[in-house]
Amino acid sequence: MPGMVGRVPTSAAAVPGARSAHGTASAILGHPWGGTALGPPDSWDPAVRAVVDLVLSSPVPMALAYGDQLVLLYNDGYAELIGDRHPAAIGRPAAEVFVDVWHLPGVGDVLERTYRQGESVLEKEAVLPVDRRDGHAAEQATFTRGHSPVRDSAGRVVGVLTVAAQTTQVTNHLESLSDFAAALAGTLTLDDVARVALRYALDAFDADRVAFAVDDPGGWRTVRRVRGELLDEADERLPPLWRRVSGDSTAPLAVTARSGVPIFTPDGQPMREHAVDRHDQKVRALASVPLRSAVVRGGLAVGYHQAHPWSAAERALLSASAELVGQATERARRFETQHGTAQLLQRSMLPEHLPDLPRLRIAARYDPGVDGNAAGGDFYDAFLLPTGGLGVVLGDVAGHDVQAAARMGQVRAALRALALADPRPDAVLTGLDRLVASLGAEAGTHELFVTVVFGVIDADRRSITLASAGHPAPLLRRSAPGQPRAEYLDLPTGAPLGLGCRPRTATMAFAPGDTLLLFSDGVVERRQQSLSVGLARLADVVAEATSGDPRALCAVATAAVAGATEDDVAVLAVEYAVRPSRSAAMEMPAEPTAPSRVRHWMTEQLTEWQVPETIVGAAVLCTSELTTNALLHAGTAARVEIDLSAERLLVSVSDSGTRGTVTRAQTDTLSSRGRGLGLIEQLSDAWGTDPTVRGSTVWFEILLPAG
Template structure:
């Protein structure tokens, strides 16, 4: 471990107690260390040291066993009162000097490290690394609860942050079963009133720590028997500009909270406060960017008798930036369907603004004259005008636009510099499906004064067409053809042509991360008319039970095979439970049955990290249901939306 001025690891030693300065009086090494003129050394001012280094120093100074710590390239010495005796008359002059100058013999001493202190310092280093990847308050909560539980072996750990005028808290208790699926869900926050009397809220409001060695610290505010049994509790506030909060750890037995524990906890909370500050800023920026982005996309897509439509939009690596990808689908005169997917170059507010203008103009042009050449020519003039107006000739926009005639399934398409769609053909006589890129004449991007030729393709019953942005197939240091081939292969191998499933599969078709946003739009020509039903589920503990009864009755009316009903009921119950717990808002369950598959979606209108309105123990097992859905369904996924999120799954209907 090093300070701000060093690059080599430090050495921490715990030496046998010796008679000397420590025995004769209190050398007060803590005061000497903090008063030392570190700014005159390569380490620089102590206030500028890395928090992890300062935490190690605090642990050493608070320890009751003799300990020494060296920092920097020249191994400057820091030690505690108990270790001062080992130095004899070299104390206090040894403090802050390179070890080699203090004593060559001392430098050769074999360290008898204290296992618990070493382990906790290592866990503090791990905490720093994990908090570095925490983007949201949810992420910070997961990391800090796991750290406190593992490092201190506590019976109880809780974390609270401000939530408007109130507070929200999340806890972890000994014996709580968590698995990988649980960690994919937001933590289970509960609302805490400002006048609740909670020690966590009191610490967050006052900024003062509190340590109870033995007693009943939660007797007056306990929410269950577990909290009533706690006998010792440590509560420490977060000190950050935009976040108020606190962390508490408790035991069912008396615990003295020695100085080493307090020093380590103080250092840990300082790291958590810094991470929470970053997360709060990220959430604010991310929320603004995403609200801007999604508010410019259609909230609902058309519902047609014989054609099913789905779309998906996902941000790229930088979740704080609004992008220029967009999609749209809307009905035209005569029952025709306009569908478009486009990309405005850039990842900023300007790109999103241009995207909104392009989408609005395209609708206006298509509703007047939906012919692809006419629409693209009008958009070309718009982009040219915007470039001239801003004196910026670098506005780069690509679009693929088509008009579907539902009478015969014919689609008339044109592309302005955009990748061609993928066409999935259903297998004849039960054979395997095939997929290929549509042979679409290439055209110039918008704004260059180009001309565009049209292509035509017919959607037969069972076929699906998939439009996509280049973020789906482009990867660094990889040819575009590789991504296109991978997408075509994934679409051909899909268990069905359901558009929602294909959108999810397209997002993950090409391995590797993309820096670009991703947008996909799919339209399927259904073989037969589907049947559908929707239920609004209140945010109450009885909600999942109501869904089970309603759905069982409806699917049996539709003569769905019993094995499919059983699997669907179980999956839907889990998704409904998760939606009610983690969004805290009413959920909407939608079922859609066709000859080939049963599609079920559960949508909420909450946001990530919202407070649950129901008690935890009144509902089922949280994230473990996701693993169950993976096993029982043929496909599943999540779709973010303007007002919340939708989780869906698909089960294929066996041929009778």
């Protein structure tokens, strides 16, 4: 049926002025019309001939269905739409040509009604299958169609004129915009917004270069993506590469962000004076639209390497997209402000540094629950006791608010004070029980729910003494010959603090090679899943870990149980090293030469320690990538630490800054991207990222060959 079934235009025939590709007009004029209801051309009614001339000369897909059988006559544009049905469709009844869809509502019946009743019909949106040349199954396409009765010189209806325009692209854009809005709704941070916005703009507009800008104190922060730029999953975990632009910059995106006025350049060199590299220099057509937000200022830019006329539909779509980005940016700004305050409060109440001991290696990890936008009550601590032992603790104060964090701070401080006076775990928890009961009475509530496990590690006696107040039993990874195993300690649980807790202690062996793991219930609890399933999964994952290194086990433990949790997650791990490890550290300045200096320092240090050459090469390469990323995405000085034990090499890079403050000179001098985390995944045995009080730490571990 005319305008019903066809193919998305794929050849020059669909372009005005290129109709000779099909030669449809020649085929139409040469067809033996004498054998049809239309008759030979020299006998055509003048009014019908005028319609035929209109059809054949129009660049718009048009068809004439003539007579009771609705015999088809059409132009090049229509031939492109109907695909392989052309040229056999010329002079044949429409019901035969489109027999597979003629019976569908809105297909044959519309054409019949127009012909029989002489009524014009406009269908603004019709979704129908289209043929494909590549042999694949038909796909759905959207059309706007108009059907008008054709009258001869006597005024009689002798046929139907159909004008068809495929609007699939417009429909796809609208659907894409809906998907874009849904994706933006799931973003939390400005980095998330940038990732989603750039990915959408590049695909939706089939652009060569897209960019996003947002106001920053004294200027603008911009980030871009270019077509063909390879980004893998590892890159997506890294923050986008932001660049800083001065507040008075005359770059098109900065001008749009500052003035709120869109700029459309169909052809020229809009980036000539502001190009960062060849990708910018090649841009000929550029559109910059403002975010149109009352709270933040910024813009979205789309560019092409060829001249590109900006249609009214594209301008409207760009404007709508930028408005969605503006709304998401507002939400991200609010979240980051609240998130930063909550995290600063939370982490200021946790120990900034854990003890550095020759035989006991310690690591901890804390991940906020819910949406990461509230302070929580989970806490951990490790500290040296007057007796020479190591006190370790992990607890949970119910709640996800400032009050819970404040109570957590009180409990943690009181526990350390009690332990320094009398380190016996049962005595410490008994004293804490009185404190929590007092805090509950002071607040007039009996709902102050606190659980905690406290232990003392005696490395000389190779033992651990623990007591628990309603907290999950710790997990002990034993480095047994042949196959490590993980087992939950047989520890009397007792009641939570504040409820008349009468804790009992348990002492068990803690031998070189063993690792103790304390954790909060957020590690193992999931909705609609038995707690025993989570506990079993944690034990299995810890036992299967490549080593007992505490930092690696913390990362493994927090990711052990699948599924999201709304609770905070806290883990503390202590490894009794088989032999003391060797450590070294270097402060890395925030300058472009830092990665090179780190490479030389690390190569010399590891060579002096007689680390195998293959391990040195992999470790130096991974560390170089981490230091580069720290400069690119944090922009501050960083600290590189290496720790070598008999079993593994552990390297960490810790930054202490905010993102987006790297200067233009630094980003130009450093590598533009690097494969960073992708390389680390390939060359290391374990890796992870840890948030710290004033920044973040990325680390990796490489196991050493036996002997």
